[in-house]
Amino acid sequence: MKGKAVVGQSGGPTAVINSSLVGVVQEALRHSEIEAVYGAINGIKGVLEEEFVDLGQEPAEVLEGLRRTPGAALGSIRYKVKEGDYERILQVFKAHNIRYFFYIGGNDSMDTAMKLDSLAKETGYELRVIGIPKTIDNDLAYTDHCPGYGSAARFVAMAVRDSGWDTRAMRVNSPVKIVEIMGRNAGWLAGAAALAKEQEDDPPHLIYVPERPLSKDKLLGDVEEAYRRYGYVVIALSEGVVNERGEPFGGEFAPKEVDAFGHVLKGGASDAAASIIKAELGLSTRIDKPNYLYRSFSLAVSEVDREEAYEVGKAAVIAALAGETGKMVTLIREPGSVYRSTTGLVELEKVANVERYLPDDFINEEGNFVTEAFIEYARPLIGGALPPYARLRGIRVPKKLL
């Protein structure tokens, strides 16, 4: 079908979301059926306001460079599309003869894409809508994992290792470190903290995920035991951890905010945990909140992730040209001992608004760490081994004084 294509970026950026954008653009430019590739400024807002840039006019070196540039080059947005908006979108698409819509985003964005696809079908406007997965949270269903996750996971692994080695060195003064990890409702990212651990006493010692409630007593018991064993304690704490009543852990101390989708923006779990540990165990506790670096720090990008982000963009265009619509591209892990992935498709209605949590066998029985099964799942996604660190053998000198 001859017509123009629009691509948009939605929700929180990732370090590789531009790689998906480039995958779409470079593939689309290869096919004469796609007469132009427009980029929507700030996601669906740009579509509603008819704010487009012509990506076909970008120099080849800009597109290549974008594959290594974090942030969302088109601008992104969190915006809950209202019912009337869909008519407006189709009106804009008709005005420009836009027949292909590629939306790079998470489960909210897949909902937007699905509804647009439905309205186009209902009203008889020929449109191909393909969703392209993107989220550091890794919480989209029907895909082995989401582009953006591997790079964020690599940053988590490195950050917890480096900050953890710092804590090991300073344990006399401040033996406890909490690294607060992004992840609204799922612990995929917090779990990645385990990927840099080589020896039992290496950081992190505790990983708390939103899938398992955390009580004050549980936290104190775990920290006390780890401190007794290792002399210092490094905790990877998901920002979304909840207490036994399902409320944000320590939420009584923290202000609550609500985003455009009605999600509670959680915060304060690590501050609350640190206060409790200091007050009850008397252990000085430090906190890191790298926050937006999880999704943007370009130095820690996983090459596997960057490449897969590109491939899902390409696959979206190929699927649309083959007549597919109302689908999201998925990543499928190929069987075999060497990690490889291919792409597939799933109906948007199956992934829209669905969140995928860590399965039970990825969390240990005590609910304070991930399992070997999780590590096997996540390790290939972070793209190659972490730089090796040296450890002193530390041959003790016999004392001469008492």
Add this chain to the structure above:
Amino acid sequence: MKGKAVVGQSGGPTAVINSSLVGVVQEALRHSEIEAVYGAINGIKGVLEEEFVDLGQEPAEVLEGLRRTPGAALGSIRYKVKEGDYERILQVFKAHNIRYFFYIGGNDSMDTAMKLDSLAKETGYELRVIGIPKTIDNDLAYTDHCPGYGSAARFVAMAVRDSGWDTRAMRVNSPVKIVEIMGRNAGWLAGAAALAKEQEDDPPHLIYVPERPLSKDKLLGDVEEAYRRYGYVVIALSEGVVNERGEPFGGEFAPKEVDAFGHVLKGGASDAAASIIKAELGLSTRIDKPNYLYRSFSLAVSEVDREEAYEVGKAAVIAALAGETGKMVTLIREPGSVYRSTTGLVELEKVANVERYLPDDFINEEGNFVTEAFIEYARPLIGGALPPYARLRGIRVPKKLL
């Protein structure tokens, strides 16, 4: 003078403090006058408790690997040495025939080294004491800069750029980002945020340092103007920023803690600033607090910094063998257009307990950014250009609807 050497690491680790350690060890092992090189476990505490490891027994590959390993491999400490402690230290040194003491640390540690040197002289114990500078704060006097600073500065530049580009992409939802930067009393590290800025509208737009008081009105005026100009605002905010009365900015909201040296551990400046911006300007504001990653994140190490850290360690040994004592190694910037440094020496009494602040000509008149002179000073220290990012040209498509 024949005898053993002890090397210790003190204060907060840096990403390259182990490189200085290796510089000491490898150089010391080359000289037969130094009969053994001991490492003190946890700095001066290890000396007091006679806890030493024999670094001469470490395999060569461990030492080489340590040059790329963050954290303090010997363990470090913040400990205010008490008067009686110095006698004990000399007693331990005598028992082991330790004649060389190398202490890697900041200005508190130089005070410890200075007092030990004085007591040795007073009591006629032949001892050579050389301080090795280390601090991400870059606040030691009589040295062009401090090992550890360049790597932390590189991380700051990259973190503010990446998180800033993320904010640019998400400006419709959250147009303000505050990155809280370590630095107790000096703005050297916060200033480094400017190093990744290429274009006027690039992040960061505002840099606040402890050397200039910040009022609520000043902050609000600056943010409002930057928002009007650029549509989003990225702020590098030193944790040590003070208000007009010299108190921690926003300190009325933040709990105060005091470390072993009586320094107030400041916190809460960014939380306070974010609350004010949200309340008064209605702009959604996000915060990053990478905290301990500034001093540990190995991926962002500056190769210049790593090499200089090694050289100051080496230079300390060479100076001690030449008969020097009571001195700290310094870095001297050589004149010329290509950056090069050599090492020098300064009396410990000149640097002990002295803090060096940003000079006036490194801060702009408005007190909300650094000057070109600062950028020229700091740029070579971060070791090579940052990876380039691509920018869309963004050729607009004419609208067809109203």
